[in-house]
Amino acid sequence: MKNSNRDLLVLVKDAYTNKEAMQYELQQLNTLLVNFETLESFCIAHEVFDIQKYRILTRRSQLQKIIEKDSLKPFVFICNKN
Known part of the structure; x- marks a missing residue:
């Protein structure tokens, strides 16, 4: 999947989330946004x-x-x- 060039502000309840979990969340958000941001x-x-x-x-x-x-x-x- 192509990395998109966008700024996302993600608020999490747990401040101690590890980096891999945060990266996974951002990847899932990107997947959703690519599907919904169409003409x-x-x-x-x-x-x-x-x-x-x-x-x-x-x-x-x-x-x-x-x-x-x-x-x-x-x-x-x-x-x-x-």
Whole structure:
């Protein structure tokens, strides 16, 4: 598995956890995050509000086009559905 380049803050109850156990926990977290950080899950959790055209975009293809752009047009917002 490829090592990801990210900063994780992990809080543990037991301060005396050995290094191998902590490394195992980080590896498990990385495995979970790789599975959930996909374009498909991003498109499920977000929608785009286009205020200029009075539209709400929810289709994956529409979201992907907007996400891949370097900058958004004015009054186009990417919003989390939560």
